[in-house]
Amino acid sequence: MNKITKIKGFADLFPPESTVYVQMEETARQVFSAYGCNEVRIPIVEKTELFARTIGGETDIVQKEMYTFQDRKGRSLTLRPEATAGMVRAFIESGPSQGSIAKYFTLGPMFRYERPQKGRMRQFHQIDVEFFGPTTPQADGELILMLWHYLTALKLDNFHLEINSLGCPKCRPQFKQKLLSFLQHIDESKLCADCKRRKQTNPLRVLDCKVSTCKEMVASAPKIIDSLCLECQKHFKDVLAILDKAGLNYTLNHLLVRGLDYYQRTTFEIIAENPNIGSQSAIAGGGRYDGLVKNLGGPDIPGLGFACGMERIALLLDKQNNFKQDFFLAVLSDKALNQAILLAQKLRNKGFKGEVSFEAKSLKSQLRYAHKKEVKTCLILGEDELSSGVIQAKNMETGLQQTIALEDIEQALGINF
Template sequence: MSNKITSIRGMNDVLPEQTPLWQWLEQRARAVLAAYGYQEIRLPIVERTELFARGIGEVTDIVEKEMYTFADRNDDSLTLRPEGTAGCVRAAEQHGLLYNQTQRLWYTGPMFRYERPQAGRSRQFHQIGVETFGIATPDIDAEVILLTARLWKELGLSDQVTLELNTLGDNDDRARYREALVAFLREHRERLDEDSQNRLERNPLRVLDSKDPGTREVLENAPRLADHLGDEARAHFDGLRALLDAAGVPYVINPNLVRGLDYYGRTVFEWTTTALGAQGTVCAGGRYDGLVQQLGGKPTPAVGFGMGLERLVLLLEKRRPELPEPISIYITSDQVARPEALILAEKLRSALPGEGIFVECGPSQLKKQLKRARESGAMFAVIIGENEVREGFISVSVLGDFTEQYKLFKEDLAGWLSLQLKNLKNLNSL
């Protein structure tokens, strides 16, 4: 019987050969968020269970079926965060960030939901979330959508995703619509799937999100929320659409788009793809003007979104973007020259900040070291052996062409490498 301990199902390791793509994605997302003036906030992974029960909604699938909840040593009920918005609202309200001011915030990190693991869906998954507070007009709705559209462009994914858009109206609009929808669905109850029958009385709008073919067929003739909108909600949605049209962002109106969380109202949107099978949503969000008050604060307009990094990584793996190599210079040496190699590497790291410099350690034949240097993706191999130490020079090979080898004095090495790296990077940028 094996004594090895393995990871928990649905909580996956990201291995060294996978992390460069994750880092590339995260760096581009950070750059886009900075370009829009959004500030990072870092939030706890564990929150009081009440936060999610009150914020997300007690009759949602997340609260009823998917949360990792436990009692701590004081018998307080705590939960691993299943999403980021409620925690961000809690933090902003707790620290006075919402008092007579607007905020544009973002965060990133792991979330936790007990779901059936499959491609693009894990029990521990990672999100980048954006939340804005204090702006009630549709221009901020447009901005967060434009931000995501720019990110797809930066990632080379614009042709892989489609923007789906809807409005849920205001509370009174949804109350009128709920009555009409429930009356219609009751007439066709026997044709609904089991989950939709359970939602019919408790959370009927979630029936609109059903993927069951029979239920989808029933919904084709269901009342439309658009027919129950008040003037203010309709004007808000029309204003958003006009801004997206002016910016040249294409979208599809999806009248059945409701999102799975109770706090949404007015604008809701999803960016979807057909390249990942059933897991087609890569980014989703909307407006949640009532959540701050629901969690104990003053009425505060708000809009935001969350995007799943695992699904974006799957899309990027299909596109295979060219990633920068983490190592620029690979230093090889024999045992006699090993101390010299370590000291040389330290000097080069000071002289060439930002460049990856790798030094072979441990006993190994020089021939094998040079083979690993070529496989590493580095641009240059620096070779230090007993002869180099004795005679005071350094050998450098341009990787990919070991026939071209240079001999340089130690004091000239850093300047020569700096110039060569600059020239190579300029060529690669053409």
């Protein structure tokens, strides 16, 4: 019988890769809670209509990439391609009140049917943050600072912020007319097939195309920042002032529009400058989406947020030094097995991480296992040690081994002699 294999674009994660995802999740909980963000859980399946109304019917996500199917009652359902739509739907159903501010984050798998490549899978994972309620640029500033805090807490470096303003419903129509006029006078034969379609249905998306010929054609396109109304100008200026005072490195990217229709005013991306990430250099992005809650049938409450691509960030993290175990307890005698189990449990209760052998084996094989697991210290317990009330402790990095009284074992592990 042929064995069953996984579907292309859907990855299995084992250590050390899986431990990196745990690190990202735990760091997110620590950092975001310091800003008053609370974690929520939302379904991975939603009504298809939700994504068509929020993301935009003419976007590539809705047109090409969604996993959509009918259930037994004929309802059209979709595996979530992003989290904001579901977060907004859940926020509305929670019964929000005007004037209050709510900060939430969620994390988990998303699904898009696209060509699998380095840093981009058909099932991928995101960490998503949403602020509901604040209208001021100070909220935009804090959101970006929180994202920056999170990435630095992961000990990432060599990344920078790209930022733009997309205006609002008052001033964007004026820019859209300027852009349409510009696009009508360029050589359409040099545009990719997608941009030829976008030119008619969603012209702003032409600015964000990654195809080199399209990028060349729109390099001299009008800048949306030149068409902002006075309110949007002030909002954007205040956001940049906060970033300047905080010392963040950023670049004004006039072609940054993101791939989702609901953004307005502040929009941003974090770009990693690291060859490990391949062609997918954006590791996080987001912006403001005032009006989205109202468009989905809720009250007129503004919102803003961001999402981090966990697969892409994982490519930048050290997979070998995360979640190393403090000890492995090697057992050399059957008489020491029960005592070893209880000793390991005592150490875990004190906050140490480690494993214990379930059977007595040769020291050589157990040291080999400890080396493979990259533990810091191998503890060795045999019949002689058991009767003398001591244990052997071997530093797996230096090779130093010494005899330690059982009551001193915690101190020895703590200082990693």
